[in-house]
Amino acid sequence: MKIHxxxxxxxxxxxxxxxxxxxxxxxxxxxxxxxxxxDNVISLSANDMELAIRTEIIGEVIEEGSLALDAxxxxxxxxxxxxxxxxxxxxxxxxxVIRCEQAVxxxxxxxxxxxxxxxxxxRRNHIALSSFTLKEMVRQTIFAISDTGTNxxxxxxxxxxxxxxxxxxALDGHRISIRTVNLEESYDxxxxxxxxxxxxxxxxxxxxxxDDIVTLFFTENHVVFEFDDTTVVSRLIEGEYFRxxxxxxxDYETKLCVNRRELxxxxxxxxxxxxxxxxxPVIIRVEDGSMQLSLKSVLGSLREVIPVEKTGRDxxxxxxxxxxxxxxxVVDDETITIYMVNPKAPCFIRNExxxxxxxxxxxxxxxxxxx
Amino acid sequence: MKIHxxxxxxxxxxxxxxxxxxxxxxxxxxxxxxxxxxDNVISLSANDMELAIRTEIIGEVIEEGSLALDAxxxxxxxxxxxxxxxxxxxxxxxxxVIRCEQAVxxxxxxxxxxxxxxxxxxRRNHIALSSFTLKEMVRQTIFAISDTGTNxxxxxxxxxxxxxxxxxxALDGHRISIRTVNLEESYDxxxxxxxxxxxxxxxxxxxxxxDDIVTLFFTENHVVFEFDDTTVVSRLIEGEYFRxxxxxxxDYETKLCVNRRELxxxxxxxxxxxxxxxxxPVIIRVEDGSMQLSLKSVLGSLREVIPVEKTGRDxxxxxxxxxxxxxxxVVDDETITIYMVNPKAPCFIRNExxxxxxxxxxxxxxxxxxx
Numbered sequence: 001m002k003i004h005x006x007x008x009x010x011x012x013x014x015x016x017x018x019x020x021x022x023x024x025x026x027x028x029x030x031x032x033x034x035x036x037x038x039d040n041v042i043s044l045s046a047n048d049m050e051l052a053i054r055t056e057i058i059g060e061v062i063e064e065g066s067l068a069l070d071a072x073x074x075x076x077x078x079x080x081x082x083x084x085x086x087x088x089x090x091x092x093x094x095x096x097v098i099r100c101e102q103a104v105x106x107x108x109x110x111x112x113x114x115x116x117x118x119x120x121x122x123r124r125n126h127i128a129l130s131s132f133t134l135k136e137m138v139r140q141t142i143f144a145i146s147d148t149g150t151n152x153x154x155x156x157x158x159x160x161x162x163x164x165x166x167x168x169x170a171l172d173g174h175r176i177s178i179r180t181v182n183l184e185e186s187y188d189x190x191x192x193x194x195x196x197x198x199x200x201x202x203x204x205x206x207x208x209x210x211d212d213i214v215t216l217f218f219t220e221n222h223v224v225f226e227f228d229d230t231t232v233v234s235r236l237i238e239g240e241y242f243r244x245x246x247x248x249x250x251d252y253e254t255k256l257c258v259n260r261r262e263l264x265x266x267x268x269x270x271x272x273x274x275x276x277x278x279x280x281p282v283i284i285r286v287e288d289g290s291m292q293l294s295l296k297s298v299l300g301s302l303r304e305v306i307p308v309e310k311t312g313r314d315x316x317x318x319x320x321x322x323x324x325x326x327x328x329x330v331v332d333d334e335t336i337t338i339y340m341v342n343p344k345a346p347c348f349i350r351n352e353x354x355x356x357x358x359x360x361x362x363x364x365x366x367x368x369x370x371x
Numbered sequence: 372m373k374i375h376x377x378x379x380x381x382x383x384x385x386x387x388x389x390x391x392x393x394x395x396x397x398x399x400x401x402x403x404x405x406x407x408x409x410d411n412v413i414s415l416s417a418n419d420m421e422l423a424i425r426t427e428i429i430g431e432v433i434e435e436g437s438l439a440l441d442a443x444x445x446x447x448x449x450x451x452x453x454x455x456x457x458x459x460x461x462x463x464x465x466x467x468v469i470r471c472e473q474a475v476x477x478x479x480x481x482x483x484x485x486x487x488x489x490x491x492x493x494r495r496n497h498i499a500l501s502s503f504t505l506k507e508m509v510r511q512t513i514f515a516i517s518d519t520g521t522n523x524x525x526x527x528x529x530x531x532x533x534x535x536x537x538x539x540x541a542l543d544g545h546r547i548s549i550r551t552v553n554l555e556e557s558y559d560x561x562x563x564x565x566x567x568x569x570x571x572x573x574x575x576x577x578x579x580x581x582d583d584i585v586t587l588f589f590t591e592n593h594v595v596f597e598f599d600d601t602t603v604v605s606r607l608i609e610g611e612y613f614r615x616x617x618x619x620x621x622d623y624e625t626k627l628c629v630n631r632r633e634l635x636x637x638x639x640x641x642x643x644x645x646x647x648x649x650x651x652p653v654i655i656r657v658e659d660g661s662m663q664l665s666l667k668s669v670l671g672s673l674r675e676v677i678p679v680e681k682t683g684r685d686x687x688x689x690x691x692x693x694x695x696x697x698x699x700x701v702v703d704d705e706t707i708t709i710y711m712v713n714p715k716a717p718c719f720i721r722n723e724x725x726x727x728x729x730x731x732x733x734x735x736x737x738x739x740x741x742x
Contacts, residue, residue, distance in 0.1 A: 073670055076643045082636065095671075103640055107671030265453065269474055272447045299444055300466075300478030 001067055002089040003037050005059025007081045007100060013044045013057045014075045016230055019201040020046035020053040021071045032068035033075075034115040035088075037061040045118060046071065051198050052118040053205075056229035063089075067096065068112030077105055118233050121224050123217045127161055127187045131212035131227060137168050137179045138199045140330040140356060145196040146172035156237040157199055158244075159216075159223075161190035169244055170196075175323050176244060176359040190218050193241050198223070198234035205230065247346070247359065252339035254286060257309040260336045263291075264328035266304045270295040271321045273302060281318035281365045286310060286340075295321065296369055317343045318365035327358045372438055373460040374408050376430025378452050378471060384415045384428045385446045387601055390572040391417035391424040392442045403439035404446075405486040406459075408432040416489060417442065422569050423489040424576075427600035434460075438467065439483030448476055489604050492595050494588045498532055498558045502583035502598060508539050508550045509570045511701040511727060516567040517543035527608040528570060529615075530587075530594075532561035540615055541567075546694050547615060547730040561589045564612050569594070569605035576601065618717070618730065623710035625657060628680040631707045634662075635699035637675045641666040642692045644673060652689035652736045657681060657711075666692065667740055688714040689736035698729045 017033050025031065025048070034045040042057040067090060078086070081100040089097050090109065098105040138157075146154035151173075158169040163186040170177045206214055206227055217224040225232040270282045273295055285292040291308040295301065317340060327349050328336075339348040349358040388404050396402065396419070405416040413428040438461060449457070452471040460468050461480065469476040509528075517525035522544075529540040534557040541548045577585055577598055588595040596603040641653045644666055656663040662679040666672065688711060698720050699707070710719040720729040 070670075073643070077640070080636070080640045080643060102677060103637070103673065103675045105640075105671060105673050265451070266474070269448070269451045269476075272444070272451060299441075300476060302474065302476050304474045306473060 001065025002063035016055045017044045017046040022048035033071045036066040052233045068110040121222045125218045131206045132210040135208040141170040141177040143326045144170040144177035156193040158241045178357040180355045193237040254340040255311040256338040273297040273299045282321040372436025373434035384426045387426045388415045388417040393419035404442045407437040423604045439481040492593045496589045502577045503581040506579040512541040512548040514697045515541040515548035527564040529612045549728040551726045564608040625711040626682040627709040644668040644670045653692040
């Protein structure tokens with residue numbers, strides 16, 4: 001095999017493929033990137049058996065062939081080459097020569113015969129959306145998935161397509177994040193659960209530009225993401241997702257409009273007094289025109305009052321400050337609306353026009369938690 | 372005690388004083404910042420018993436007093452306050468109130484009676500130099516100190532003043548870094564060894580601006596740094612420093628002028644093939660007009676030729692690539708000059724006009740290391 005390409009193009013592809021190289025594996029071949037050069041197309045693949053990535057490199061195939069190279073060594077070397085043309089060529093024996101200007105590297109390679117290629121997935125049901133929208137929707141929901149893995153379904157996100165509407169849902173038993181968006185066209189119905197890890201990796205490799213399109217194909221067991229010169233195939237989480245619609249409600253007793261930054265700053269300050277081991281609630285007392293937040297812990301206490309626009313009843317309610325923080329960090333609106341029923345019932349931070357709905361369960365608190 | 376100051380001023384002082392709060396200590400009071408407000412001066416101190424810092428805060432003393440506050444809690448809180456005026460006031464009991472706009476924190480404090488104040492140090496011998504020069508000189512030498520601590524003297528840097536000349540020296544048994552600078556005036560002779568940790572912390576808190584002056588006072592056991600509103604007192608390392616002048620030589624058999632970036636890039640690439648556990652030398656073969664660097668390890672090999680201007684004999688010599696890298700990273704010259712004698716003798720990277728001299732010992736290598 002012999003190929004010729006620009007360092008930057010090669011490095012860009014390596015950085016994409018690296019996302020599917022496992023941190024630990026019992027199959028040594030998975031630590032490699034698999035390079036293929038046929039029919040004037042150079043491609044680079046990686047596969048951790050859950051997630052597989054194949055990306056094309058713009059370059060010239062001088063001699064066809066394929067080989068597998070240790071991902072870490074290859075990426076280290078290419079990252080440190082001068083910005084110039086790179087030639088990669090197999091030698092007699094098991095060595096490959098990487099040449100760039102005056103630098104000549106020799107490293108050993110494997111044939112890659114045992115490299116698990118990307119699963120063949122039938123491309124039938126699909127949707128298309130902008131890279132920007134996909135990246136934003138993942139960012140605005142993924143914090144609510146559970147990473148403990150005691151319930152596998154909670155480690156993924158629901159992707160639900162109905163006509164021209166895409167809904168993404170993440171939950172962990174204490175909260176639910178929902179984002180919906182209108183797609184340009186109507187599509188066949190889809191309801192699948194994509195692993196959180198896949199969505200994290202996708203977010204890192206897609207451009208995030210509004211003008212770039214990502215196409216998703218769904219089958220019973222796989223989802224395929226296609227964008228630019230890259231294909232990502234991931235397994236789905238099998239089984240039925242939680243019935244979330246019955247957990248959602250539009251009824252409320254108290255409705256608050258509050259400045260997001262002010263509330264976020266205040267909850268961040270309250271969190272400073274919370275040690276990991278000692279979960280303390282932030283207590284919110286809502287009265288006409290004002291919202292008092294307070295938190296008491298062994299380290300000290302904070303009390304802060306911020307102005308709100310209130311409709312409905314006064315309320316005294318406690319929350320895990322982190323759950324509110326997580327929502328306030330990802331919402332873009334300057335003013336947010338919070339809907340509450342009573343101190344035991346879920347509260348909602350919601351804006352239907354903007355396509356988001358966050359459910360957060362309150363927590364119990366005792367007289368000692370109130371300042 | 373009651374004080375009133377701007378959040379930014381308070382935070383700046385906290386960030387300086389924090390440098391002397393120990394990471395681990397058996398004396399709980401050392402985890403505190405000691406706040407004093409007397410005679411219209413507010414100051415903040417920290418002390419890890421090696422290094423002590425006292426810095427003044429611009430603000431208003433409303434009620435005199437002093438107290439000690441947990442450094443981590445105080446810095447976390449102040450960092451997250453709105454950019455506004457902060458009031459800090461003791462309450463009945465052992466609590467202090469921190470108010471900033473609508474936020475009201477209560478945290479517990481200690482009287483700080485047991486806080487070890489800064490050592491009283493006689494200010495006699497001194498030198499003054501620009502903050503920029505001090506920061507640069509530390510950066511350009513400190514990498515050569517030993518951090519293993521088997522030889523305590525190697526964990527510090529020699530500061531030697533003779534008339535208007537300051538020389539700083541660091542060494543670890545494999546290499547020596549020397550920087551000299553002409554001071555504005557002549558001073559009394561000084562020869563002290565300052566702990567590397569002190570120099571690292573000083574580098575972080577001084578401005579690094581050419582117009583700012585740092586004054587150093589030396590006694591038998593201490594060095595004092597004074598700048599802006601801050602005083603740093605550090606113990607010295609006691610004992611006699613190594614006699615380095617007898618290790619330095621101006622004789623050479625081979626003299627090379629080479630582009631620093633080219634050489635640095637090449638050595639960085641060679642280092643990619645070196646695993647921690649498997650120290651491999653970079654072999655340099657110097658012939659007329661060219662320098663070939665090569666390195667061979669279990670991971671592969673690199674060979675690269677770069678142009679040089681050579682005077683004197685050809686040479687084949689091996690180095691620990693990291694020791695060359697460390698020097699090439701801190702030197703500012705575009706072209707550097709390297710002096711070599713033979714493959715067993717120290718090599719020097721030196722520019723007397725620029726005030727630097729780096730000694731690096733070569734390493735032995737076998738036929739198997741040469742590509």
